[in-house]
Amino acid sequence: xxxxxxxxxxxxxxxxxxxxxxxxxxxxxxxxxxxxxxxxxxxxxxxxxxxxxxxxxxxxxxxxxxxxxxxxxxxxxxxxxxxxxxxxxxxxxxxxxxxxxxxxxxxxxxxxxxxxxxxxxxxxxxxxxxxxxxxxxxxxxxxxxxxxxxxxxxxxxxxxxxxxxxxxxxxxxxxxxxxxxxxxxxxxxxxxxxxxxxxxxxxxxxxxxxxxxxxxxxxxxxxxxxxxxxxxxxxxxxxxxxxxxxxxxxxxxxxxxxxxxxxxxxxxxxxxxxxxxxxxxxxxxxxxxxxxxxxxxxxxxxx
Amino acid sequence: xxxxxxxxxxxxxxxxxxxxxxxxxxxxxxxxxxxxxxxxxxxxxxxxxxxxxxxxxxxxxxxxxxxxxxxxxxxxxxxxxx
Numbered sequence: 450x451x452x453x454x455x456x457x458x459x460x461x462x463x464x465x466x467x468x469x470x471x472x473x474x475x476x477x478x479x480x481x482x483x484x485x486x487x488x489x490x491x492x493x494x495x496x497x498x499x500x501x502x503x504x505x506x507x508x509x510x511x512x513x514x515x516x517x518x519x520x521x522x523x524x525x526x527x528x529x530x531x532x533x534x535x536x537x538x539x540x541x542x543x544x545x546x547x548x549x550x551x552x553x554x555x556x557x558x559x560x561x562x563x564x565x566x567x568x569x570x571x572x573x574x575x576x577x578x579x580x581x582x583x584x585x586x587x588x589x590x591x592x593x594x595x596x597x598x599x600x601x602x603x604x605x606x607x608x609x610x611x612x613x614x615x616x617x618x619x620x621x622x623x624x625x626x627x628x629x630x631x632x633x634x635x636x637x638x639x640x641x642x643x644x645x646x647x648x649x650x651x652x653x654x655x656x657x658x659x660x661x662x663x664x665x666x667x668x669x670x671x672x673x674x675x676x677x678x679x680x681x682x683x684x685x686x687x688x689x690x691x692x693x694x695x696x697x698x699x700x701x702x703x704x705x706x707x708x709x710x711x712x713x714x715x716x717x718x719x720x721x722x723x724x725x726x727x728x729x730x731x732x733x734x735x736x737x738x739x740x741x742x743x744x745x746x747x748x749x750x751x752x
Numbered sequence: 753x754x755x756x757x758x759x760x761x762x763x764x765x766x767x768x769x770x771x772x773x774x775x776x777x778x779x780x781x782x783x784x785x786x787x788x789x790x791x792x793x794x795x796x797x798x799x800x801x802x803x804x805x806x807x808x809x810x811x812x813x814x815x816x817x818x819x820x821x822x823x824x825x826x827x828x829x830x831x832x833x834x
Contacts, residue, residue, distance in 0.1 A: 558801075560801055646800035646801045646804065647804055648801060650805060651801055651804040651805040651808060654805060654808035654809050654812075657808075657813065658808055658812045661813070661816060743813075744813075744817070747817060747821065
């Protein structure tokens with residue numbers, strides 16, 4: 450008996466990871482007899498002291514807010530004039546970007562040239578942040594057999610029945626017309642990221658919005674015919690690795706003064722800008738997957 | 753110039769209203785309106801990429817996620833568990 454109750458440290462750790470045990474949890478929770486009169490007295494005392502505290506907190510809230518507003522407004526008055534030529538922001542970096550940007554990156558959209566060539570490492574960090582965010586949401590919200598009860602499963606089945614029965618014909622038709630156009634526009638924005646305004650993030654967000662529209666009208670089961678959890682994970686990981694390898698290569702050659710063999714192409718053509726187009730596609734796919742992943746996990750708890 | 757000032761005024765009014773509104777659903781819708789106007793302001797500031805992103809993310813996706821969260825915690829009328 451005693452041996453069975455005694456768990457190894459590893460077992461404790463496994464239970465802690467599964468959320469079945471907390472660190473420092475008392476082994477037995479004992480319930481004493483409750484003295485109701487004393488409890489009520491304590492409660493009234495608590496309420497009265499609570500009211501005093503609440504007033505104090507309200508006054509302090511307003512005070513702190515007003516102080517911060519004052520400090521921020523004071524800082525605003527000390528800021529340099531917007532667009533002034535003597536601002537600290539307009540230094541040689543801006544000049545270099547604007548004058549040599551097209552020549553050095555091969556992208557007519559200087560913003561894309563900046564974020565995917567000069568500052569590509571920052572964008573890589575951003576994609577990683579998105580990936581981490583979606584991993585956290587999966588950890589918290591993904592449903593499996595450990596965190597659902599039978600009642601919840603029954604309610605879900607009833608919801609699905611209702612979804613099949615209600616027929617918002619107008620909504621469905623319009624959404625089915627709109628969704629492909631959204632996909633097309635998103636793909637256009639991603640592919641032309643180095644020529645016209647837009648880029649991986651905005652295009653990916655548009656494609657993700659199209660996915661969300663399609664899934665919310667047709668149900669997630671139709672979505673799962675071509676977009677499952679496996680595909681989701683694969684696209685995310687492959688795109689991040691591709692980005693990492695491509696940009697790692699160009700940083701390696703650039704930092705070691707090696708010649709870059711990737712052709713720049715003529716500025717303004719679709720196939721130009723060196724690595725910017727593939728990087729844009731990678732970022733766009735990650736963003737689209739992440740946004741649809743958020744939606745799917747928030748609604749059903751599965752992708 | 754007049755239009756820009758009107759839009760900025762609208763932004764301030766929206767920002768204050770979001771924090772003042774008691775009903776959460778209304779707060780989210782006001783936040784959507786804020787995002788739409790913000791994307792127009794980005795175009796006036798000559799940042800079209802940001803305008804596209806703001807319109808897609810701010811208006812579409814954040815508000816959808818907010819709606820879903822409100823539905824999950826039963827704060828929208830008609831989704832009470834009673």
